[in-house]
Amino acid sequence: MSTDIKAPTFPESVQDGTVATWHKQPGEACSRDELIVDIETDKVVLEVVAPADGVISEVMKGEGDTVLSNEVIAKFDAGAAGAAAPAEAAEAPESESSSDGAPDDKILSPAARKLADENNVDPSAVDGTGKDGRVTKEDVMNHISSASSKPAAAPASAPAAAPAPAPIAAEGDRVEKRVPMTRLRKRIAERLLDATSSTAMLTTFNEVNMAPVMELRKQYKDKFEKVHNGTRLGFMGLFVKAATEALKRFPAVNASLDGDDIVYHGYQDIGVAVSTEKGLVVPVLRNSEKMSVAEVESTIRDFGLRARDGKLSIDEMTGGTFTITNGGVFGSLLSTPILNLPQTAILGMHKIQERPMAVNGEVKILPMMYLALSYDHRLIDGKEAVQFLVAIKELLEDPARILLEI
CATH class of the missing domain: 3.30.559.10 (Chloramphenicol acetyltransferase-like domain)
Structure with missing residues (x-):
């Protein structure tokens, strides 16, 4: 049975919030009362938990999106069987990949996936620092910054050199990092x-x-x-x-x-x-x-x-x-x-x-x-x-x- 996952009810002093971190991705198994997403307001971080055992079928608000009080942010299928845990997924053959080209043994937040796609970053090369090894947006940014500060070695089998992704900021080792201000x-x-x-x-x-x-x-x-x-x-x-x-x-x-x-x-x-x-x-x-x-x-x-x-x-x-x-x-x-x-x-x-x-x-x-x-x-x-x-x-x-x- 599909149900709506809604943002918490905000007090009168709080107008809206921002989706901070999705701890569970669509298709990933969730247990009842397990933390699935953090909503950051201008005062506190509010936690949203799974209403039952099941899976998230659709995410309607990605990380960084603004949400209102009680706004629907995802769809949840109670009782549905979820995907294997990350540790089990890592046993899958390396040749298999998800529909968007990311290896199955790397879980990316929506914001991290978008940034990786925009900069032609292979998610499997990024070290994840999030929960259960999840790759966050900041992990991708740090990987891009690190790659831009040293010459990239072209693979021996590469038929032609691909254009290097645009660095976040680079002039020698004068690296800059731009991140949005938190609420x-x-x-x-x-x-x-x-x-x-x-x-x-x-x-x-x-x-x-x-x-x-x-x-x-x-x-x-x-x-x-x-x-x-x-x-x-x-x-x-x-x-x-x-x-x-x-x-x-x-x-x-x-x-x-x-x-x-x-x-x-x-x-x-x-x-x-x-x-x-x-x-x-x-x-x-x-x-x-x-x-x-x-x-x-x-x-x-x-x-x-x-x-x-x-x-x-x-x-x-x-x-x-x-x-x-x-x-x-x-x-x-x-x-x-x-x-x-x-x-x-x-x-x-x-x-x-x-x-x-x-x-x-x-x-x-x-x-x-x-x-x-x-x-x-x-x-x-x-x-x-x-x-x-x-x-x-x-x-x-x-x-x-x-x-x-x-």
């Missing part, structure tokens, strides 16, 4: 441009002595991990709790602008920026004022793991009243973070570095961190921004105040 990266670019062009953004700086926090972590990290079932005590948990307390004292920093209205939030939903291969995502810690340090740490770790696998849901990255970003993990000493609209402030953490500091008339070497607060000057005055940052500094330099909320 996530395009959306990030749009939001950053919106923030810089539609707000009166300003950044204020301060520095915090991290010695008390580092000493606290050193003293209790082993016991903390044991008591909280493997959850490690890091700096982010204390930063989130310090920011939460400071947001309670300065509600304007926790507010947002909606047209000509100021929306004051009676809760603290703190977004934590997480870097992935596809770009920066900001999952949100809901009601951080009710979370313990251990809950913050375990939730952030879970966010990080799922973000790298593209498993975060859209709901987990929607909303938020304040954002924290940590460039220090990459070695950044100082930066000016850009607002995460419609929020009106963002805190930037940086690298901890020992510096000589004057303490009570004496020079001491202390582990210092620069803090940066970017804020929308339309809503937050400089006085509030500075006082907010000083409050975080004081809470971190005397961590007991975080627990006592003083």
Whole structure:
């Protein structure tokens, strides 16, 4: 029985998506609930699974095509017998080939097959890096680029030299590679441009002595991990709790602008920026004022793991009243973070570095961190921004105040 495979239902905030990767090809056997295609939106990658045991009879949307919510992207024959697995297909005689000239033991994505045909590339010569050895579009591009950077040896039996495929870019070893921007990266670019062009953004700086926090972590990290079932005590948990307390004292920093209205939030939903291969995502810690340090740490770790696998849901990255970003993990000493609209402030953490500091008339070497607060000057005055940052500094330099909320 033939059924339609449809794109997922997108939330109201997502207009459309792009077919990222077909994990199964027409005629290839599928098991019920097996992943068959990834749909990339401007926020997350959504997975579509097989509705039953069977095969895909027709693909209507290839990789790179735009799809709408619930749009039909393929036809599926439930109960039909599929082709042999790639490992079994490799045992077929080499002389056999598929109808489009590609050997049966190489599975190509539609985009990869099209690019190979356009550039006269033999798919059997391309190393596949996709799932189960599948050849992706990028694999074909890398093969073409590699071939163009060294002279090709003509086969001895070739009757005449065929014209070489046009290189992607070549001048000696000056190779260039052109790939389309992902939807996530395009959306990030749009939001950053919106923030810089539609707000009166300003950044204020301060520095915090991290010695008390580092000493606290050193003293209790082993016991903390044991008591909280493997959850490690890091700096982010204390930063989130310090920011939460400071947001309670300065509600304007926790507010947002909606047209000509100021929306004051009676809760603290703190977004934590997480870097992935596809770009920066900001999952949100809901009601951080009710979370313990251990809950913050375990939730952030879970966010990080799922973000790298593209498993975060859209709901987990929607909303938020304040954002924290940590460039220090990459070695950044100082930066000016850009607002995460419609929020009106963002805190930037940086690298901890020992510096000589004057303490009570004496020079001491202390582990210092620069803090940066970017804020929308339309809503937050400089006085509030500075006082907010000083409050975080004081809470971190005397961590007991975080627990006592003083």
